[in-house]
Amino acid sequence: MIAVDICILALLATTAVAVARIRNLWAAVMFTGIYSFLGASWMLILDAPDVAFTEAAVGAGISTVLMLATLALTSREEKPIKKFPVLPLLVVIVTGSALVYGTLDMPRFGDPTAPVHTxxxxxxxxxxxxxxxxxxxxxxxxxxxxxxxxxxxxxxxxxxxxxxxxxxxxxxxxxxxxxxxxxxxxxxxxx
Amino acid sequence: MDIDMVLGLYNYWIVIVLMMTGFYIVIARGNLIKTVIGLNVFQISVFLLYITMGRVDGGTAPILHETASADQAYSNPLPSVLILTAIVVGVATTALALALIVRIREDYGTIEEDEILILDRES
Known part of the structure; x- marks a missing residue:
């Protein structure tokens, strides 16, 4: 089970980076759909089938359709950026590090004595x-x-x-x- | 930093990576549709964070049935319920954002943030 878990999480991370990097909006929307679906699969593994169904139907289905409709009414290509955005990357790295530092005190995955359950x-x-x-x-x-x-x-x-x-x-x-x-x-x- | 700790926190770390990717798309990209996509990515990562916390080792989905043993562990239903609500609300807000984008495109002829700002300054 842990192997499947790790695989799906790695795929999720890859898809998210693909969404961030891709210029074509149509492809980005499709990747968002895949991302939602991977998220839904992972929720199923985490014993939350109700959420998985909703995410697959509403998150991956309706959201994608809405975005494709918007693309049809607007434009399909994103304007290329002139220079690489350094400041946002810096902000993201600092925020991410702070959050990772925050997780060190979190209860371990699946711990039945975690405050959430007790x-x-x-x-x-x-x-x-x-x-x-x-x-x-x-x-x-x-x-x-x-x-x-x-x-x-x-x-x-x-x-x-x-x-x-x-x-x-x-x-x-x-x-x-x-x-x-x-x-x-x-x-x-x-x- | 032992292997148990890494495996126990691996989920949270990946969720944080996903969250930060979404955050990066939101703040680094000028295209409005791309921003909404970034918000979506961020949103789903928050859902995953909650669902991860609701899971119990050796547990199963919180559906009671007679054949289960008395000490059967179930995952926590409360995060599931909160996230069910959040998913649907998320789609409602996405729809609203996309409708605004369509209107902006009708009025400005573009969905790039910098071009919209230039048009705004000129008028």
Missing amino acids: RMDPGFIEKSEHDMHGEMPNVVTSVLASYRGYDTLGETTVIFTAGIAVLLILRKPPKRKTNAAFGQEQEGSHG
């Missing part, structure tokens, strides 16, 4: 069987829809708001033609 007693797994009358075998579902139902309500609110906002942003204004003409005029006067 701080709630009885945990959701112990409570779920009784609270759900033994009819909800999947604890993730019972936590999502019942114990933390308000989180899910909040999530739905966010999605609703985002959907409305997307509709409002992309709506064609009624006086579209005059607006476009005005824009061209402005561009002309400055060009």
Whole structure:
């Protein structure tokens, strides 16, 4: 299992670097899809099948489709950079080192005594069987829809708001033609 | 620095590498779509960080069934739930960002940050 784990993580890192380096946006979007899918596979290994399914369907599927649609409406190539960005690389390396230093105190991978697993007693797994009358075998579902139902309500609110906002942003204004003409005029006067 | 420590922390380190790659794409690239892709990469690495913390040695997915022994260990369901929410919210924000990019392209004719700034200064 640990070998598969290490392989998938190495592939993830490779894909992420490929996304960063590639100039063609279409290829970058495809690599993002692969990256999502690798992430989903790894989540399956980490015993979180619900998250893996969602990531594969929503993260790798819908996100990729949305980005491809945006590419069709905008452009496919990224403008080449003139000089190598040194400052961002420096910032990233410093931040990364600080984070790695922070992990040294983290509980080891899979440690059952980690605070994440011990701080709630009885945990959701112990409570779920009784609270759900033994009819909800999947604890993730019972936590999502019942114990933390308000989180899910909040999530739905966010999605609703985002959907409305997307509709409002992309709506064609009624006086579209005059607006476009005005824009061209402005561009002309400055060009 | 022994082998147990390296193997126990390997996941976190790779997640940090992924996170920093995403962060680098966000701050180093002027193309707006590339920035959104970078945010996505960053986002997924955060999901992986949470899911990694929820895993228990010898555990299985948190789905109860009669055939399991009484002391069967299960991975922690709480990180899974939080990340399920986060994935869907992440897609909603991505959609919003992409819609804004489409609008910017309609108005400015470009999605490169530096060109947009020049056009803004001129007007």
